[in-house]
Amino acid sequence: MSMNRRSLIGAAGLALATPALQAGEAAEAAKPAAKTPPPHVTKILAQWILGSSYDTLPDPVRRESVRSVLNWVGVAIGGSHHETVDVAVSALQPFSGPPQAGLFGRTERFDILNAAFLNGVSSHIFDFDDTHLKTIIHPAGPVASAILAYAEMKPVTGKAFLDALVVGIETECRIGNAVYPNHYDAGWHITGTCGPFGAAAAAGKLMGLTEQQMVYALGLAASQPVGLRESFGSMNKSFNPGRAASNGLFAAILAAKGFTSSDGMIEAKRGWANTISTKQDWSEITDGLGSRYEAQLNTYKPFACGIVMHPTIDAAIQIRDADHVRPEDIKRVDLKVHPLVLELTGKTAPKTGLEGKFSIYHAAAVAFVEGAGGEKQFSDRAVNDPRVVALRQKVVPVITPGIEPAQVDMTVTLNDGRTVHRYIEHAIGSVEKPMSDAQLDAKFADLAAGILPEAQAKRVMQLCRSLPELKDAGDVARAGVSGA
């Protein structure tokens, strides 16, 4: 075997740091049509992260940061006893460090790196966590999992916590914006690949990193992307936000002690964005940094299923509750829908809760019967409830031009001949029609039911809501464990 040119260069290892090779690389870079060199986004982000302060965050951003935490804590509690979490907890217990942080809804304690991982897994179990619709990143998972574990070990104020959350969400979502959709289309699970940046930024902020250390923390985060879309449908999907959280925290912990990386890991020629994506829109990172916030665009799912079914569930609940329509009075439910709705959720006879998540027939029926679309409505029990089964056979979706994927036009014909109609342009949970605080509380209570006592669930919610005044943000974590 003969050595090839690359093995010689590669073996030189540190050669890339030499002027000789840099000259060579510059020549290489100059070959294509001269391009503007990218802005130093790694450094720009690091400076902005360190300069941010809760005191200067716009009110709507502050408000949304609290809602993001509340929603995230709720889904983390809700997922905490799923088999996925049970398996991960039992696998990692023999290797955990000191009991520095707890797990929502459980009794075990772990070192903060493992706790960040496990809470991150737990919060994505039902795919019911927050969504940044522009990138489909689930922003809170990687960020909140990392910094709440840290906050439990080292007290930080609620204001500092929320500021860190906001800079973390901003960092991961802006980097996501720069590479979306190409990066996602290629096969990457974008929450897992951008999440480490968010976790490193937020944790590094709380740790008081210098600007250079923050640049390195982002570089070490860039070195640890997580997750491929091929794993969707397995435990591996929830693994990704969890590992993104622990990877970002790991990066910040190392950088805080002086572990180095490159200065331009996001934008350099052989850095993250060029390596992991065919699109790099640097302006998505730099434009309006500090004036417009991605956290403000965060959305929360009212229903534990794909967003294409949300308008149908929304319409059914409205008709049920506002028009007092009872399931037994329904003769027929006509739905005008976008083709994607049937492509994604066309199962007519689901048998399991999971299959129910892919049945628009079940979604409509269960919403009329139970007035909700939570995790309990996508259980084996609900899917096999005779009243739901009977009603779903009366649901008639028809592909209709002019209806968008996230819209529905529903007409319910009653046994007495009357009809009731709803057109949902924006379903509840969209940016245009966000869930109210009361609805978020109800979602939280529903997720926590059966896991934490009602009074405790309420106390955790109150702590989330009072984060801007909390002296110790770690109280949220401590209050959310089983037996607290």
Place this chain on the structure above:
Amino acid sequence: MSMNRRSLIGAAGLALATPALQAGEAAEAAKPAAKTPPPHVTKILAQWILGSSYDTLPDPVRRESVRSVLNWVGVAIGGSHHETVDVAVSALQPFSGPPQAGLFGRTERFDILNAAFLNGVSSHIFDFDDTHLKTIIHPAGPVASAILAYAEMKPVTGKAFLDALVVGIETECRIGNAVYPNHYDAGWHITGTCGPFGAAAAAGKLMGLTEQQMVYALGLAASQPVGLRESFGSMNKSFNPGRAASNGLFAAILAAKGFTSSDGMIEAKRGWANTISTKQDWSEITDGLGSRYEAQLNTYKPFACGIVMHPTIDAAIQIRDADHVRPEDIKRVDLKVHPLVLELTGKTAPKTGLEGKFSIYHAAAVAFVEGAGGEKQFSDRAVNDPRVVALRQKVVPVITPGIEPAQVDMTVTLNDGRTVHRYIEHAIGSVEKPMSDAQLDAKFADLAAGILPEAQAKRVMQLCRSLPELKDAGDVARAGVSGA
């Protein structure tokens, strides 16, 4: 903001598991010219990994596995007191689990995940570890770091350890072959991206995973690639093989308890190879599996610098030792070299040890003066030694057609007018002219000097050499710590 099509699909989360979407995807896949579906390489590898046995490994593979371990232990000891390791140790100590495994050349003990990371970092500090030249993967780092830590916690025989090492190296290098060079050219540090597969395969083999668990372990490894070439020249480069080791071990630990992934994470449409590379040559994974071994192609560097300088150092040492040429007798050293040698190592007046690694002038001079090219010959001390500085000014490299990058034609003219000539077609350390066992021992001793007492270093070497007979492979780790 309107929701886009992707956000709807993405939010559906588990939708990819439904027949409806699979049908849609099949239609999409059918659009381009019909392609043969890829072989199920994840499953093929899992089956082969579990079927391998030390008893049926060819003798040259057994021999090379021992040499790989010996070389890796030597470089891990050699790097163990570098600032990079000091920083990482101090950063991670507060979070470490039980003291399950030691660190070469040091006294601290960590849980096996952290120990795998730290020994992996340590072994890559000098870029002096083993190299699979076809991919430039450094095979031992990710694999040996993971399984030696595991072996220290849970005793395995030396034979089982070496078999696991071989399957780990085979797995990471074959996957690397399938995507190299495109994947590396794009910017990925291939040791870090393929390393998790090797670590998961090897650790999973020792843990006794079932075939399905091994498939999932490889899937979780696929979800955790590490490292970008942009970080070369910083501590982040050594971070990568270390994190590859702990990520692969993490994957195996979770899979062993039942954590799931997809069945085809390497070859699926949105799996690892398609997402992370523009080239996927499946035959590199499947052809000759179990009959030809990548481990047999592993090479070890005799000199602590890029391979383009190796023939020059080799020639200088030969002339010095065989022809008894003393530095002070040298009038001039003529080198016929490939252009790449000057492009990469053209520094005429290096001032630091690191700069010396990029100076063919220094390399030739120090080899004549000290008869070696180890880490000590690329120190600040050596680079500023007046005898070396004087001699390097007499070195005259000339770009010459017909000379390959890993060759040199050296003519030394002495003060008395005599000339001595060496043509190096294959330098020591190449596949064609591998380092002898005695040379590997000398390299080990040199790396361990000043870190472990000479007698202890010898004992560790002997344990490595006797691995095929060891009842407990963990003895190698226990013998290599400071104070053992």
